[in-house]
Amino acid sequence: MPELPEVEALAQHIREHGVGRTVARVDVASLSVLKTVSPSWTELHGRTVTATARHGKFLDLDCDGLHLIIHLARAGWLRWAENMSAAPPRPGKGPLALRVHLGPPGKGPGFDLTEAGTKKGLAAWIVADPKEVPGVAALGPDVMSITRDEFAAVLAGRTERLKNALTTQKILAGVGNAYSDEILHTAKLSPYATAGKLADAAVDGLYAALRTVLTDAVNRSVGQHAALLKGEKRSGLRVHGRTGMPCPVCGDTVREVSFADKAFQYCATCQTGGKPLADRRMSRLLK
Structure with missing residues (x-):
């Protein structure tokens, strides 16, 4: 399971390589990964990634005030690529759950959210405030900031x-x-x-x-x-x-x-x- 150091490293990677880029398209291969219905994932389209953050083991991408919150659970992972495939993924096929294009599909970078195994825990939320995610709202003090x-x-x-x-x-x-x-x-x-x-x-x-x-x-x-x-x-x-x-x-x-x-x-x-x-x-x- 990815824990604080890995999530912090992923946040830093996107901070360096993704902040300032525009979300060109989001492909949903598994609807079960999305834990919110409104706003729709399509509302991320055209927004710029302005910041990344970590809340415990949750990853937060701030897209012009709309947050994509990700929890990788036990077997989930974020796979970055400099050139994402332009072809939309086939729903329900393989470990891919969500794809985010941070540039023109097929001509720019982005990342996949994938999950191995049959026990699914990978989750994503699209919210205006990270604390709308119950798991984030319930977090205790972060171990890297506590005295x-x-x-x-x-x-x-x-x-x-x-x-x-x-x-x-x-x-x-x-x-x-x-x-x-x-x-x-x-x-x-x-x-x-x-x-x-x-x-x-x-x-x-x-x-x-x-x-x-x-x-x-x-x-x-x-x-x-x-x-x-x-x-x-x-x-x-x-x-x-x-x-x-x-x-x-x-x-x-x-x-x-x-x-x-x-x-x-x-x-x-x-x-x-x-x-x-x-x-x-x-x-x-x-x-």
Whole structure:
């Protein structure tokens, strides 16, 4: 799933290559991707892209005051091309959901929104105000702008497991499954620690890890071609997606906890005092 660093990099790419260009045409290959009916996508035609922004994991293209808001979900992606095909895509065929031409079709750049797999979550909204999108309106503070004291205040009193608190967008905006694994590993904290019961020193370490991991990821991602971002993300991960491999810090085997539709990875030596977590949803540390 694209998270804050990848979405920030995509926003920067469009900021550099798309701002100032005119939306010549929008092709909708899958009507289900559009979560708003009015304004119609055709109202983007002829508008200039004046700015791009990121709201948590949402990408925002400001087109003369009308916003195209995109959430890539788990398997969605934005594919930029310097010369888009002029032929309208065939509805319902393949992974393509939406195509935006930022120049004459067949003679200018633009991007495709695509989604792999059968479980569809890719979504786009056309709104006058980004906060008309329910997910944007409900976002908690962005993790790249929050201060240490604000971060501590957000966690105070929360009963969620730390993994859940970091990835719940209404609590903190921007972090997903992969980078939360990296942040917790860097901070040497258990995913199952209670968010509101951390000592001050643990909050300090978690906040420092949050900023370090995400800043490093953004710095690696910004400037990369969109097609390379997924590989760049994988290359920078130390525990996420590395089940069975040695922890780069202590050499212990990276372990996994699997749920019905996702999994997370951690190092028992670095994070849980050497005790593995049971592989079920409501696990506690094994004794």
